Amino acid sequence: MALNPPSPTPSMFKKKSSSNLSTAASYLSAVRAADARARAHGGTPTATPALSLSSSVTTSSEDTVLAEESDHEDNILYYPPIPPTSEQVFTTVHSEFGHCANSDYRYTSQHPQGVPVTPWLEQDPPYYILFTTYVSYIILICIGHIRDFFHKHFKPSTFQHLIPLQGYAPLNSDFDSFYTRRLKTRLDDCFSYPVTGVAGRTIVLLDRISHDFNVTFEPTGKRVRALNISSYNYLGFAQARGGCADAVEEGIKRYGVSACGTRLEGGSLDLHATAEGLVAKFVGMEDSLISSMGFATNSTIIPALVGKGCLVISDELNHASIRFGVRLSGANVRMFKHNDMADLESLLREVISQGQPKTHRPWKKILIIVEGLYSMEGTLVNLPRIMELKKKYKFYLFIDEAHSIGALGPHGRGVTDYFNIPPRSVDILMGTFTKSFGAAGGYIAGSKTLVDRLRLRGHTGAYAEAMTPPVLVQVIASMASIMGVSPSLPASFSPSSSSSSASTLRLTDSDGYEHPGPAPASSLPAWLDLPPALRDGSEGHDRLRRLAFNSRYLSRGLEKLGFITYGHVDSPIVPLLLFNPGKMPLFSRMMRSMETPIVVVVVAYPATPLVTSRVRFCVSAAHTKADIDLVLKACDEIGDVLDLKHRPGDRWPLEKIMANAIELVRMNE
Amino acid sequence: MDSSLSSYQPLLDFLLRSLSTLETTFFKIPGSAVVARYVKSSHQNDPGRTLLELILLIFAIGTLLQSRTRADRDGKHFIKFSEKEIDELVDEWIPEPLAETLDAKEQADLAAVPVIAGPQGPRPKLLNGKTVLNFASYNFTGLAGNEDIKTRAIETLRKYGLGSCGPPGFYGTVDVHMDLERDLADFLGTEAAILYAQGFSTISSVIPAFSKRGDIIVADRGINFAIQKGIQISRSTVRWFDHNDLKSLEDVLEGLEKERKKRKLPLTRRFIITEGIFEKDGAMVDLPKLIELKYKFKYRLILDESISFGTVGRTGRGLTELYNVPASQIDMLVGSISNGLASCGGFCAGTTVVVNHQRINGTSFVFSASMPALLSVSASEGINILRNAPSILTTLQDNIRTFRSILEKLDCISIPSHPASPIIHICVRPSSLQVPQLSITSSGSGKPSNPASVQPRDPPQFDIDGEERLLQEVVDEVLAQGVLVTRAKSLRGQEMIEARPSIRLAISSAFTKKECEKSGNVIKVALVKVLGKRR
Numbered sequence A: 001m002a003l004n005p006p007s008p009t010p011s012m013f014k015k016k017s018s019s020n021l022s023t024a025a026s027y028l029s030a031v032r033a034a035d036a037r038a039r040a041h042g043g044t045p046t047a048t049p050a051l052s053l054s055s056s057v058t059t060s061s062e063d064t065v066l067a068e069e070s071d072h073e074d075n076i077l078y079y080p081p082i083p084p085t086s087e088q089v090f091t092t093v094h095s096e097f098g099h100c101a102n103s104d105y106r107y108t109s110q111h112p113q114g115v116p117v118t119p120w121l122e123q124d125p126p127y128y129i130l131f132t133t134y135v136s137y138i139i140l141i142c143i144g145h146i147r148d149f150f151h152k153h154f155k156p157s158t159f160q161h162l163i164p165l166q167g168y169a170p171l172n173s174d175f176d177s178f179y180t181r182r183l184k185t186r187l188d189d190c191f192s193y194p195v196t197g198v199a200g201r202t203i204v205l206l207d208r209i210s211h212d213f214n215v216t217f218e219p220t221g222k223r224v225r226a227l228n229i230s231s232y233n234y235l236g237f238a239q240a241r242g243g244c245a246d247a248v249e250e251g252i253k254r255y256g257v258s259a260c261g262t263r264l265e266g267g268s269l270d271l272h273a274t275a276e277g278l279v280a281k282f283v284g285m286e287d288s289l290i291s292s293m294g295f296a297t298n299s300t301i302i303p304a305l306v307g308k309g310c311l312v313i314s315d316e317l318n319h320a321s322i323r324f325g326v327r328l329s330g331a332n333v334r335m336f337k338h339n340d341m342a343d344l345e346s347l348l349r350e351v352i353s354q355g356q357p358k359t360h361r362p363w364k365k366i367l368i369i370v371e372g373l374y375s376m377e378g379t380l381v382n383l384p385r386i387m388e389l390k391k392k393y394k395f396y397l398f399i400d401e402a403h404s405i406g407a408l409g410p411h412g413r414g415v416t417d418y419f420n421i422p423p424r425s426v427d428i429l430m431g432t433f434t435k436s437f438g439a440a441g442g443y444i445a446g447s448k449t450l451v452d453r454l455r456l457r458g459h460t461g462a463y464a465e466a467m468t469p470p471v472l473v474q475v476i477a478s479m480a481s482i483m484g485v486s487p488s489l490p491a492s493f494s495p496s497s498s499s500s501s502a503s504t505l506r507l508t509d510s511d512g513y514e515h516p517g518p519a520p521a522s523s524l525p526a527w528l529d530l531p532p533a534l535r536d537g538s539e540g541h542d543r544l545r546r547l548a549f550n551s552r553y554l555s556r557g558l559e560k561l562g563f564i565t566y567g568h569v570d571s572p573i574v575p576l577l578l579f580n581p582g583k584m585p586l587f588s589r590m591m592r593s594m595e596t597p598i599v600v601v602v603v604a605y606p607a608t609p610l611v612t613s614r615v616r617f618c619v620s621a622a623h624t625k626a627d628i629d630l631v632l633k634a635c636d637e638i639g640d641v642l643d644l645k646h647r648p649g650d651r652w653p654l655e656k657i658m659a660n661a662i663e664l665v666r667m668n669e
Numbered sequence B: 001m002d003s004s005l006s007s008y009q010p011l012l013d014f015l016l017r018s019l020s021t022l023e024t025t026f027f028k029i030p031g032s033a034v035v036a037r038y039v040k041s042s043h044q045n046d047p048g049r050t051l052l053e054l055i056l057l058i059f060a061i062g063t064l065l066q067s068r069t070r071a072d073r074d075g076k077h078f079i080k081f082s083e084k085e086i087d088e089l090v091d092e093w094i095p096e097p098l099a100e101t102l103d104a105k106e107q108a109d110l111a112a113v114p115v116i117a118g119p120q121g122p123r124p125k126l127l128n129g130k131t132v133l134n135f136a137s138y139n140f141t142g143l144a145g146n147e148d149i150k151t152r153a154i155e156t157l158r159k160y161g162l163g164s165c166g167p168p169g170f171y172g173t174v175d176v177h178m179d180l181e182r183d184l185a186d187f188l189g190t191e192a193a194i195l196y197a198q199g200f201s202t203i204s205s206v207i208p209a210f211s212k213r214g215d216i217i218v219a220d221r222g223i224n225f226a227i228q229k230g231i232q233i234s235r236s237t238v239r240w241f242d243h244n245d246l247k248s249l250e251d252v253l254e255g256l257e258k259e260r261k262k263r264k265l266p267l268t269r270r271f272i273i274t275e276g277i278f279e280k281d282g283a284m285v286d287l288p289k290l291i292e293l294k295y296k297f298k299y300r301l302i303l304d305e306s307i308s309f310g311t312v313g314r315t316g317r318g319l320t321e322l323y324n325v326p327a328s329q330i331d332m333l334v335g336s337i338s339n340g341l342a343s344c345g346g347f348c349a350g351t352t353v354v355v356n357h358q359r360i361n362g363t364s365f366v367f368s369a370s371m372p373a374l375l376s377v378s379a380s381e382g383i384n385i386l387r388n389a390p391s392i393l394t395t396l397q398d399n400i401r402t403f404r405s406i407l408e409k410l411d412c413i414s415i416p417s418h419p420a421s422p423i424i425h426i427c428v429r430p431s432s433l434q435v436p437q438l439s440i441t442s443s444g445s446g447k448p449s450n451p452a453s454v455q456p457r458d459p460p461q462f463d464i465d466g467e468e469r470l471l472q473e474v475v476d477e478v479l480a481q482g483v484l485v486t487r488a489k490s491l492r493g494q495e496m497i498e499a500r501p502s503i504r505l506a507i508s509s510a511f512t513k514k515e516c517e518k519s520g521n522v523i524k525v526a527l528v529k530v531l532g533k534r535r
């Protein structure tokens, strides 16, 4: 992926390219030749970072994928519109991780120093949109009830599982399931779409059809490759090829697939300790604890932090896993309005002065739980303000960085990095590996005392299966390649030297690790052999900067087109507001049936407030500027058809946006 | 999802209060009965939804939604302070530390946790370089390190990458997940199955997906921690029966039925929740009897087969295969693919209705990324291997028998585990008691326990610290002889009922008879040595 200088070991592709590679046709044939050779040799791409569009492992179903792929020679999902020059060597598969050589399409994700965090203002749509939205819901509900009435009385067989039957109460009453059956079903073709292959820059949909209005679906057998702007693949590590995948393969060969048991009862591997050490370094904490599921990290660790007599103050939009954990903990809970620091402060004053309910005894502890980046809103936590409040009100702070770790900050270390706040001034940093790292599971990082306590008191240690070796290796490899590895780090590529040298959060570990710097080679498994571009951190650095560019470009572009979007401009999550429920399935289907299909996520009540149905884009470092152009173009077309452009203020035509992308991205607020 | 619901809560309360005044006029309006029914059922189940409808009808209220979280301000316990007083209170308040430092025992516990350097398996290397026979890790069917599984996993990696990068609803449903779900359903003989990304979190989500406030759960007193948490989240009414005592279950069910008839309670969802093989002591439930009771009293059965799936029955299908009971008779069969199939994750098998319901309501299914494709394929391959090599399960049972024949003769210990259980718990037999304490919660006297309380009438008495110390000594002693075993770790103070301390052996089919005999004897000698010293 990265724009490498011509490498000392010439790749196959380079050999080919030395002749003449100015046309797409020759590019294609080079690709084919490289492929064919890779397959003939059966060699792993470790040695040959050639442009390989397919796998070198040949199995029967692999061939069907290949057949499908070779059908589309001019498809921009497979081949970049502008072939690379002979100087450029890409080590990724374009359909997984796009080739983008233009170093102007980069940006640094960082909060401008000294600038106060401006609270983000929600934009209201015109009145008629709100009105029609409510009316739509009323109509949908009425029709639903009418259909229920007729089904109940004239087609009782379809209702059997919803009414008491032979002495059993229904598992789900007709009342409880009304929304699911009568509203959600209408757009079920937009959810749970089966896919295959890598959830990278593009994804292969397994086409399906419903003959009974979305109650059941049948596969049609067709596969459709679509541009994927939906997966949480922020840094583009969802890859079946490349250094990380090679490391995982080596890991499987060495360790097998399972950790066989819980961490405290014989499921602890040396790899766990390695990964935990690396995570701690990455986020800048003393120690960390890993668990095999991100959801469970919250739901099983929060009860170990607080209990009766403690108070949890939680942002109203916190993730379900946090609410699950808080409910299990038995602590009291209060909520504050999303990201509203004034509301938070007044709540803090109230709860501290009032103490525990009834008894008025002081609270044992107060824990504030916020997310770094909110997955439905794209909003960033106002961390500088929270840190001020923390000094005054002495609460403990827990930040769920599921979406922000890896995705924000000049070094990818999350919101603390983004705002340049010392990580150790936060008590608990939690995050997941499912997103930026292309792995699975989650971590909790904090002081050594805290983490040791959680190892023993958290539910996962004694009862939940440990993280498996392949996942651990993916975590280690992807994290190390974002950080770079220290002895082999040429100065020119040091991510910390090329950006934000003004960073004030230097701290040094006993083994010479300096946050937020490269990982000491001694903290990685000895057998881990990362290719040079990963090892020196240049590729990781490039990924961070591509993500920052793409995020800003998409949200600014949509803004300039006149759409109402939510969230922070640096957020890789960009929600575009649709409002009317009927527009959700339409938007999703229209995107999917574009000439170059695009898959999107639509979300509605109850995941969002009733009126603000939205489509949510998740930008990735794997996207190229051309991909974002494509999304903008599609949105532009659909926006006109569906009447979605309601933002007041300055608008630009699509061509102007595409031509001025760099300027748009670099523009200050 | 809950947040938008619960944030409407204060408003709902307000509405309900005004409702009583409105009621009289209200019922004169045609169609009012329908609305009344909503309010009623939502009061029982899910307040937010009624509210939503009310908002739509009373359109103007939508704009009032802004003021929230102030609910407590006008409660009768609210004390009014001036700003200055508040500042003083804030200054005075000193919170407790977030976490206490570990004491010496806890530090020792943590330091004693075995760490395996290199691949997991029956004969792994420890960090200190020593190779041991591993009776601590769950590798019942010996699939850890299986070459076929590794090959399939690598193939999958090269096609799918590692992470799925999305929850199942948002392009995280990969074809290999659907394949594994089909394989599991096929293997067990149910209509469908659903995969969760972690075994431990599975049942904690399955229970609250079905059982809500007002529903009735009848559960075993010895259930594992995950089930306890699921029950806690569900907020249902819980009744308890004595550990693995189906007579006690029958009594509780009868009592509930009588109460329902007497008080004319409405029909609610009712569940029996128990485990196939209990994680805490290895006891096995009498499935046919359980099924009989469930049908007799019209309860649904949620059975946790995390330990038994993949370890008992001719080909590892679990209790249903062992007792020859069709799996379709278990409403929600929950299992783990991390134990018997040496992958990572969990599943719930049942009818299509049961499974599809969870695809929308299973919290940790909906709100968590789906499992990595290669883990899913590894589990499918695991099923394939079990299907085609019944000898694995025979060997496993042989090995269990070998072990038990050595250990059962000892009179300083008791083994509460079922003879077919692949986990063998070894408890210290209290020297004062003549009667073997075979169960973690069995009641001594004849009187039944109170079903509303999780505590049994006569809880067995034991000295947790003392016994743990002894058992740890045994563990250390055994390790010095090259055999790795572990105490059953338990979250003391967080469990509803403290489990009796034990050493938990996890037997694997990957051992030879010789190795089992040798290890069994090593353990025996250590037990005799440590426990003998005690008297």
Ligand SMILES: Cc1ncc(COP(=O)(O)O)c(C=O)c1O
Pocket (backbone or CB within 6 Å): A293, A294, A295, A296, A298, A319, A321, A371, A375, A400, A402, A403, A432, A433, A434, A440, A441, A442, B367, B368, B369
């Ligand atoms: C804020 C937050 N926390 C936790 C999680 C759960 O993570 P995982 O998908 O790894 O289980 C998510 C995932 O969507 C999330 O958004």
